Amino acid sequence: MSATTADESSELRQPRGQDKPGRGQAVRHPGRKGRSPIFDAPTRTGLVFRYLTLTVVLVVSIGPMLWELSTALKSKTEDVFTQNIQLLPKHPTLDNFGQVQRTIPVWHFAFNSLTVAFINVAGNIIGATLAGYVLARLRFKGRKLLLGVFVSTLILPAEVTVISKLQFVNNLGLGDTLLGVCLPDMIAMINVLLMRNAFLALPKEVEEAAIIDGANAVQRLLYVGLPAVKGVLSVISIFAFIGAWDDFLWPLLVLQTPDKLTLTVGLSYLDGQWSHDPRVIAAGTMIALIPILALFLGLQRYFFRGVAEGAIKG
Amino acid sequence: MRSHRFYTPWLLMLPALIWLALFSVWPAINTITLSFTNVHQLTGGHFIGFKNYWLLWHDPHIRDAIVNTVIFMVVCVPLLTMLPLLLALLVQRQIPGIAFFRTAFYFPVIASAVTVALIWKWLLDDRGLVNNLAQSMGFIHKTIPFLTDRWLLLLSAVALTVWKGLGYYMVLYMSALGSVRRDLHEAAAVDGAGSVRRFWSVTVPGVRGTMVLIAVLIAVNAMRVFTELYILGGRTGGVGGQDVSIVMLVQQAASGGDGRLGYASAISVFLFFLTAIPLLFLTRLNKNAQEES
Numbered sequence: 001m002s003a004t005t006a007d008e009s010s011e012l013r014q015p016r017g018q019d020k021p022g023r024g025q026a027v028r029h030p031g032r033k034g035r036s037p038i039f040d041a042p043t044r045t046g047l048v049f050r051y052l053t054l055t056v057v058l059v060v061s062i063g064p065m066l067w068e069l070s071t072a073l074k075s076k077t078e079d080v081f082t083q084n085i086q087l088l089p090k091h092p093t094l095d096n097f098g099q100v101q102r103t104i105p106v107w108h109f110a111f112n113s114l115t116v117a118f119i120n121v122a123g124n125i126i127g128a129t130l131a132g133y134v135l136a137r138l139r140f141k142g143r144k145l146l147l148g149v150f151v152s153t154l155i156l157p158a159e160v161t162v163i164s165k166l167q168f169v170n171n172l173g174l175g176d177t178l179l180g181v182c183l184p185d186m187i188a189m190i191n192v193l194l195m196r197n198a199f200l201a202l203p204k205e206v207e208e209a210a211i212i213d214g215a216n217a218v219q220r221l222l223y224v225g226l227p228a229v230k231g232v233l234s235v236i237s238i239f240a241f242i243g244a245w246d247d248f249l250w251p252l253l254v255l256q257t258p259d260k261l262t263l264t265v266g267l268s269y270l271d272g273q274w275s276h277d278p279r280v281i282a283a284g285t286m287i288a289l290i291p292i293l294a295l296f297l298g299l300q301r302y303f304f305r306g307v308a309e310g311a312i313k314g
Numbered sequence: 315m316r317s318h319r320f321y322t323p324w325l326l327m328l329p330a331l332i333w334l335a336l337f338s339v340w341p342a343i344n345t346i347t348l349s350f351t352n353v354h355q356l357t358g359g360h361f362i363g364f365k366n367y368w369l370l371w372h373d374p375h376i377r378d379a380i381v382n383t384v385i386f387m388v389v390c391v392p393l394l395t396m397l398p399l400l401l402a403l404l405v406q407r408q409i410p411g412i413a414f415f416r417t418a419f420y421f422p423v424i425a426s427a428v429t430v431a432l433i434w435k436w437l438l439d440d441r442g443l444v445n446n447l448a449q450s451m452g453f454i455h456k457t458i459p460f461l462t463d464r465w466l467l468l469l470s471a472v473a474l475t476v477w478k479g480l481g482y483y484m485v486l487y488m489s490a491l492g493s494v495r496r497d498l499h500e501a502a503a504v505d506g507a508g509s510v511r512r513f514w515s516v517t518v519p520g521v522r523g524t525m526v527l528i529a530v531l532i533a534v535n536a537m538r539v540f541t542e543l544y545i546l547g548g549r550t551g552g553v554g555g556q557d558v559s560i561v562m563l564v565q566q567a568a569s570g571g572d573g574r575l576g577y578a579s580a581i582s583v584f585l586f587f588l589t590a591i592p593l594l595f596l597t598r599l600n601k602n603a604q605e606e607s
Contacts, residue, residue, distance in 0.1 A: 058415060067443055068432075071436065081446070083446045085443065130329065131331070134326045139317070146327075153338040155589075157538050159538050159540065159564065160342075161341035161342055161582070163348065163578045164582075167575055189333075217322045221326075242424065249540050249541065252565070268428055282436065300417055
């Protein structure tokens, strides 16, 4: 594993800076931002074509989800297997959700997933903020080397070490527990690096002034550093939440007892093992899908920012 | 003026250092160690040399997994490198309602792999929407066995992966497109280049760096595929058990009371070397680019 480097870390900070200066690309000309007649006079056919294509892509991307929702709302008496396709249920009903609840302890699973997600968010906020601040703002021996170790862990896909982590968690006596599910991702190395990049952007002078005022490192972190990195902190919180809520392989390996399962694992058992009714499976799926989409709709500007800043899950 | 005591950095970093050591560095080393033992889930084991790797070499399932991984890569890399770029161009222009489309295109990314796989499983069912639609419109007369045929199941999982990835790579491209020079586009247009021509000679070179990065990401992710195949294939890799991925073999080997952790570790080590190939390729490419300039 190569030890590290300013390049790699600057790449993290600036994923959009693919345009290497000196390769002759991509210098933005402030004066050229304005509209030009060639490009911006939208012709009527051009616009119609654009909206048509957008609509086709829209149907492809959310159509399957709408069909699942429709299936979840269809009553027992309505044929869901017919070639006579009905998107809108004839007699919309929530019965299927009740059926899910009778088949698996779905709310308990959801609560388990929430617990894991919140523990992961808390762990990442605390662990990544502290370490990110130190790596960005404090000078000490071995800083470069340590940063290199943090960066080099990123090339290791989570799946590769999953067995070793399983053995470790089992040896700790945390096999088949929610804490065991939380543990490995409670502080993700990518988040430490994202927080470091956020703290790097802070102007030196502000901190020097705080040092002169006699503030110690922890006070500077709390009162000077933190207020400036709120945005990135929200990004890593949201990504930690989604990561935990959506995770499947790890909880599948750790958990065995049926009442301890997280929602994703519980749903995978619902399908085929405990139910064969597509309406019920669809209702279960919606219970996992709707909260996360609602969260996304509420906080979407952070998502797009997070992706742009390189908060790649994995 | 001293900014901090010598132990402050280490104290503040302690939680992250513990996690770095216990959940990154140690598992990496231990995976290699385990791969040379016959440790099981419930019983200890001892050193058995290269036996796990020998078994792996002769395991018929690993051949299926490698074939499937290659197919995943061959389809996903070109499709997921090009389609999201076109999509990014489509949503780039500020026209009324565009924010709505961008958001909706991102829905499949946010949804968990388990949920979208279950949704697709119902769509592709023998009596599901796709088969019913195709039959009622008269395209086919027999049902298409998407979920039971060895190759159709694999392709369904590939299609699902592409569908789920579109929005994610679209957003990556959107930020890269911001740096494509507008005046080059205009100059090319003045010179009579059509939009297709401008796409290949202005847009594509403009986002080349991002494109290479995205292609590498897709290749690595194709090797790590698990949930899509696991759910669509009903946990066992389809009817004949041939629709497995490398990670699925790791999971299968490790599951249950007699989980063979040693053997699963050997597969994991193999997976690591596989994922290192695209990453090495990327480093190499970056080096060449730096030397050129």
